Amino acid sequence: MSDLQSSALARVAPSATLAATAKARELKRQGRNIISLGAGEPDFDTPENIKAAAIAAIQRGETKYTDVDGLPELKAAIVAKFERENGLTYTTAQIHVAPGGKPVIYNALVATLNAGDQVIVPAPYWVSYPDMVLLAGGDPVFVTGEEADGFKLRPEVLEGTITPRTKWLILNSPSNPTGAAYTRAELEALAEVLRRHQQVWILTDDMYEHLTYGGFEYTTIAQVAPDLYDRTLTVNGVSKAYAMTGWRIGYAGGPKPLIDLMRKVASQTTSNPASISQWAAVEALNGPQDFLPERGAAFERRRDLVVSMLNQATGIRCPTPEGAFYVYPSIEGLIGKTAPDGTVIDSDETFSTALLEAEGVSVVHGAAFGLSPYFRISYATSEDVLEEACARIQRFAASLR
Numbered sequence: 001m002s003d004l005q006s007s008a009l010a011r012v013a014p015s016a017t018l019a020a021t022a023k024a025r026e027l028k029r030q031g032r033n034i035i036s037l038g039a040g041e042p043d044f045d046t047p048e049n050i051k052a053a054a055i056a057a058i059q060r061g062e063t064k065y066t067d068v069d070g071l072p073e074l075k076a077a078i079v080a081k082f083e084r085e086n087g088l089t090y091t092t093a094q095i096h097v098a099p100g101g102k103p104v105i106y107n108a109l110v111a112t113l114n115a116g117d118q119v120i121v122p123a124p125y126w127v128s129y130p131d132m133v134l135l136a137g138g139d140p141v142f143v144t145g146e147e148a149d150g151f152k153l154r155p156e157v158l159e160g161t162i163t164p165r166t167k168w169l170i171l172n173s174p175s176n177p178t179g180a181a182y183t184r185a186e187l188e189a190l191a192e193v194l195r196r197h198q199q200v201w202i203l204t205d206d207m208y209e210h211l212t213y214g215g216f217e218y219t220t221i222a223q224v225a226p227d228l229y230d231r232t233l234t235v236n237g238v239s240k241a242y243a244m245t246g247w248r249i250g251y252a253g254g255p256k257p258l259i260d261l262m263r264k265v266a267s268q269t270t271s272n273p274a275s276i277s278q279w280a281a282v283e284a285l286n287g288p289q290d291f292l293p294e295r296g297a298a299f300e301r302r303r304d305l306v307v308s309m310l311n312q313a314t315g316i317r318c319p320t321p322e323g324a325f326y327v328y329p330s331i332e333g334l335i336g337k338t339a340p341d342g343t344v345i346d347s348d349e350t351f352s353t354a355l356l357e358a359e360g361v362s363v364v365h366g367a368a369f370g371l372s373p374y375f376r377i378s379y380a381t382s383e384d385v386l387e388e389a390c391a392r393i394q395r396f397a398a399s400l401r
């Protein structure tokens with residue numbers, strides 16, 4: 001079987017987040033009381049008006065193929081969203097819709113990368129970026145955002161990483177896994193560097209746009225630096241903001257030549273995203289938006305609870321992120337200690353495994369996101385569950401000697 005796997009796929013690692021989730025599920029099946037803080041999706045349900053729009057679409061018979069990269073009605077709703085929320089002007093010919101944010105990004109990479117092309121991936125990164133780059137035949141180049149800089153990419157580090165082979169820079173704000181979000185000034189400083197390197201395209205993944213806290217002013221790079229508009233792909237989707245992860249709708253706005261290439265990829269692979277989901281997304285974007293701040297307030301309370309409780313744990317240091325529903329605490333203070341069962345905590349992976357064994361709390365270790373020794377918690381669950389989980393983490397940290 002050794003020659004079954006393609007050399008392109010052989011470059012790719014199986015998802016570490018899925019592995020952690022599978023382990024937790026297995027322990028649950030054995031009857032253990034497990035709290036899983038690994039999943040990257042809101043616990044809220046899709047709003048009723050959106051579900052109703054999907055049901056109405058089925059009843060109208062909207063059950064056929066649509067245009068490969070999205071219904072005209074959905075593209076119009078996306079154009080209106082970019083104008084209303086981001087001050088970005090696109091025509092419908094500049095919009096790409098696909099079955100999730102993930103395929104939007106993959107289509108862009110497959111459409112543009114040649115062997116030897118480099119894609120700058122700031123770490124800590126969302127697990128799929130490097131592997132999508134590899135599958136598309138490019139080379140990911142990692143740059144680390146330090147905790148002291150809020151895990152964000154500094155302009156001088158970006159400058160030092162760009163080469164003549166750099167094709168893309170991937171930005172993700174607010175970030176999965178750190179929750180860090182770039183301020184307008186920080187984006188302006190990165191734009192200043194990018195201006196000097198005309199060969200670099202910018203893919204900004206704005207999936208968590210609507211999840212920012214404490215009055216944070218959200219901006220995206222094409223808005224802050226209009227001169228980069230012609231080489232920026234602004235990616236977004238309904239999965240996180242509208243609690244629609246299972247519906248599979250993601251979208252992007254960008255220069256028409258790039259959007260045309262992405263449509264060419266979709267036309268020979270996925271074809272259109274589900275017609276019914278597209279009609280649901282039309283309602284999500286055009287319908288009432290008032291539940292967004294309500295849900296945001298719930299997420300903010302959860303963030304504050306988790307940050308406060310983790311900072312009370314021995315040896316754990318948890319920065320306060322600006323957005324998304326993740327925190328990325330450091331366990332530097334626990335490395336080298338020994339658990340009651342004799343396990344020496346020598347890495348964030350050992351920490352996560354030992355925490356799961358001892359206290360039944362499932363988290364994802366930082367190495368999976370390219371920066372150790374940290375771990376990621378998703379706080380998209382109820383305050384009661386989070387309180388119990390953090391109490392268990394405190395107890396585990398205190399038990400280390």
Ligand SMILES: Cc1ncc(COP(=O)(O)O)c(C=O)c1O
Nearest residue numbers: 040100101102126176207237239
């Ligand atoms: C940063 C980031 N981008 C994109 C996605 C993919 O979203 P979708 O479920 O719409 O494919 C995720 C989902 O976890 C994400 O965290």
